[in-house]
Structures are given as C-alpha cells and as structure tokens.
Amino acid sequence: MTGGPHEDLHREIERTRQDLGDTVAALAAKADLKARAKAGLAATGTRIGTAAKRPRTLAAAAGVAAAGTAVWLLRRR
Structure with missing residues (x-):
C-alpha cells in the first residue's frame, strides 16, 4: 500500500x-555556441593530427576545416 x-x-x-x-x-x-565551436575545432584538430601521417587525408581534412570555418564565419553575420 x-x-x-x-x-x-x-x-x-x-x-x-x-x-x-x-x-x-x-x-x-x-x-552554448562557443563551447560547441571549441569542441568542433578540437575534433577537427584530432582528425588533422591523425591525417598528417597520410598526405592525401591531410589535404582532405584541411579542406573540411576550411569549409567548416567558412560556414561558421558566415553564420556569425
């Protein structure tokens, strides 16, 4: 009961x-956009560090990072 x-x-x-x-x-x-952006950059940095051992992968990761940064900058407007 x-x-x-x-x-x-x-x-x-x-x-x-x-x-x-x-x-x-x-x-x-x-x-918390600032924390989300930092987490995304940290993840990208990890991928780039891993990709540094493979030049083609590094180039692709750099392109992704540049595109992500461009999107982030455009959204700030």
Whole structure:
C-alpha cells in the first residue's frame, strides 16, 4: 500500500522537476555556441593530427576545416 495520494503527487512532482532539469540542461548545451565551436575545432584538430601521417587525408581534412570555418564565419553575420 502506498502513502496515499499526497505521496504519489510528491513523486510525480519530483519526476517532473527532474525532467525539467534535464530539458533545461540540454537546451543550455545547445545554446552554448562557443563551447560547441571549441569542441568542433578540437575534433577537427584530432582528425588533422591523425591525417598528417597520410598526405592525401591531410589535404582532405584541411579542406573540411576550411569549409567548416567558412560556414561558421558566415553564420556569425
């Protein structure tokens, strides 16, 4: 047997608070463009470092990085 309707209500409120907190955190992460840009640049840097061992792959990675930078700059306008 449960503690009654009040206990059920308190559990539901707590679940709703948790869901709302998760949603706010997800939205904040999406809105943090600076952090997203840094993460993208770090990933590109890793790919370029790996590609440096293979010249054709390095050229392709440099092209992707240049294109990504161009898109980023255009979106800033």
